[in-house]
Amino acid sequence: MDVTMNVNGRELTASVPPETTLLRLLREDWDLTGAKLGCDVGDCGACTVLLDGQAVNACLMLAGQADGRQITTIEGLADLDAFHPLQKTFEDLAALQCGFCGPGIILAAKYLLDTNPNPSTAEIRDGLSGNLCRCTGYTKIIEAVADTAKELAAKQDAA
Amino acid sequence: MKRTGKGIGCMWYPIGFTVAANPSAATVKINEDGTATVLTGTVETGQGALTVLGQIAAEELGISADDVHVVSADTDTTPMDTGAIASRTTYVTGNAIQMAAEKAKEILFEVAAPLLRVKAEQLEAADRKIQVKGFPQRCLPIAEVANHAQFVMGMPAIGSASFNPPTVEMDPETGQGKPFSTYVYATQIAEVSVDDETGEVDVIRIAAAHDCGTAINPMLVEGQVQGGISMGIGFALQEEMLFDENGVQINPNLTNYIMPTSLDMPEIEVDIVENYDPTGPFGAKGVGEPTSVPTAAAILNAIFDAVGVRIYSLPATAEKILAAIKEKRAEERQALPAAE
């Protein structure tokens, strides 16, 4: 079965068996290994990507279901000129440790900030509750998301 | 009704293996421009070991963390290491790296001494310079010395060393001995809120004061404390592997094995207890495991303070707590004198 989708702003095509998940398609056919396989059944969130801007578990979606849609993976956040503000703050605060949950949790945070630019701490916790992390205790991750929200709001005001 | 309580968990924890040799070897190469490469057999498991080890090498060589590149974890190219285990990396591998850096530095001192017209023992490395102790104005940039060492003197600055914590074996009948070279100490104090109608526990905040000797990188120590506390909360309240009557696991998946999410984490305040261990690299000890040791104790003691019930087995699930609360109420009712 042929699928075509817009991934990080580029049209990509692949020919895959119908039972292929979006996660495997991204990782194995297109070498976009940022999305991780942590459980393959939608419990851990390590496979989180944005589908038409919304955070989804790529392991729970079939490649065919994502046909014709717009996908954003972690590889699509930075460009030649700059890191995404979330990536920058996460680095500055040492918010990630082993990093395995990182791509998924950063995309979940992006989705949160895209839909709620001024979240409370409780709303940040809630927004990240679908992403498991075993190393960090989430503390610096939550701080990083809050700091990024403030930074983006300040830029908005300045603009 | 929600009742709050507070509880203390205090602990001590050793660094390194129990008596048994657990060496680490390391090599430090000073590049001809004064930057350096460290070779270590340790494995970065996410805790930030490579960054900390780089800082230790940098400190010894008087250069910055960014001037050091750490290469790790290849049995062909890196020296042996007993591994990222027993909270030993900062202390044992760190010591090996410090000693290796010192040896490489000594070659630079030998080369710089005649150039600075002093004896090698009078030299120190700081601020990217090789300078005279007590008269730092007489100095040379480390880059110049390193280049001179390699290309003029034909003495590339490289050093290798190994370290094993000194121990004394334990007597088989009494256990007396010196099983570890050093220990760390810590206290965590938890505030919880217990719903006495459901038994559910909310951990509100934890104050954690941890000794790690010198904190090579305080930001990463905080991360370890926060991560350790999250594992401690899971251990105290949620996690349990369940087996059926045939010894087969019932919940070998993340749907039914409950572990902490971002919603379960309390407010955490970290204090690094100031301490200096002369046996560790620049006074450092370690911190990886100790952070998850006292958490369950603090939480269970806080539950005791909140609702007066002592839970004797982990995890302290809502069901257990509620059952204990009900039992306690029943006992209290029985203890009351009968109405006349």
Add this chain to the structure above:
Amino acid sequence: MDDNVKVVEAETSLEALREADEALRLPAVAEPITYPIETKVPDARQQTPAVGQRATRPDGRLHGLGQTKYIDDLSFPGMIHAKIKRAGIAHARIKSVDVSEAAKMPGVLATLVGAEIPVNSFGPSLQDQPVLASDIVYHAGDGVAAVAAVTEQLAADALEKITVEYEPMTPVFDPLEAMSDDAPKVHDPDSNIYATKVIKKGDVDKGFEDADHIFEATFRTQMVEHVPLEPHATIADWDGNGRLTLWSSLGRITMGRADVSRTLGLPYNRIRIIGTIVGGNFGGKNEITQEPILGLLSKKTGRPVKGVYSREDEFMSSTTRHPFIMEYKTGINSDGRIVARKVRLVCDGGAYCSWSETTLGKACILSAGPYNIDNLHVEAFAVYTNKTMTGAMRGFGAPQVCFAYESHMDDMAKELGIDPLEIRLLNAFEENAASPTGQVLESVVVKESLQIAAERFGWKD
């Protein structure tokens, strides 16, 4: 002359083909990923002196970019995938393993059973664990056979076609039951107790006699799993000189190489283990698991073989934290000073020894807490049971005993009417205190940690 004409004709047709195809051509692989190649270095990383700096992690930057390559992100030409069949039965003799149906499946390139492994045992202290069970199954997560196939899905499907005949044996699950003489025996026909440790200091019986009060309690903890976000992963490949290279999530590659050398019968200099970046360990990735299996499958097929544990494998077939049963008896005076303590620890040692000896040893030493106790008697036992093997997990017994001795401390404080902070300050180690093993302790800061935490928390408020 004729040949040249033919060549020109061929070129012309190729041109025509290319023009026709231009419109249809789409990239077969993703275009290069873009990111700023930045050398801007955060200040803390540029400062001297380096110790004490809140330096950011260069690997942390790569994690956030999604550029870090964990083992499952690596791929090599011709690489195939391996899966391991799990026993699913807690204790049994293996009568036969039939891989023939699996081997026939299209896309399955090799199978492996325990009997094919040159030395089928390993372990950090006792080598009681098989790489693949070939004679007896000791817990439901034991591997009994493995396959290598062109895709992971095919490998998983092939496992279903492997038939194993078991003769069930009587298992034992409860560690206290396992300690009794007539319990079903797991490994050794005489006893399930495979490690014991003792600490004796002073005279604990006299201490109890002299003490104003005696308190007793039993504490229990459960089996938990490390749950690293990254499951165990390994890739194995050989070269023409008979050198095996393993990319592995192992946390101890020097020991790992020794284990691979032993199980496969290779000299150390023919083995290379590359540690790569690991997605969390917490103690669970500190011994070999599938490395020898993948090594042999790679040898059979002449291809790189990758094996990644499923999340179920992680729970069922990797090490866990020892459940402890802890009996505490403490003699304490009315002023709150502890004078004697007796501790008995029973560790559920699971199906294999793994890191139990270390866990037992540490737990024993730590079990009295960071407190001055002149009269102490600790005995600890590790017991085999037919459950998932217990091994190293963040703390090696310390979280378990800390829960016990600190809960015990608060129980006593409550009864004696002493503030929990005060009772700890009264008993805590100071510089040059004697540890339970008679060691002189240095750079001791127990009281400081208590006071700093209490101050920060607002204990007195």
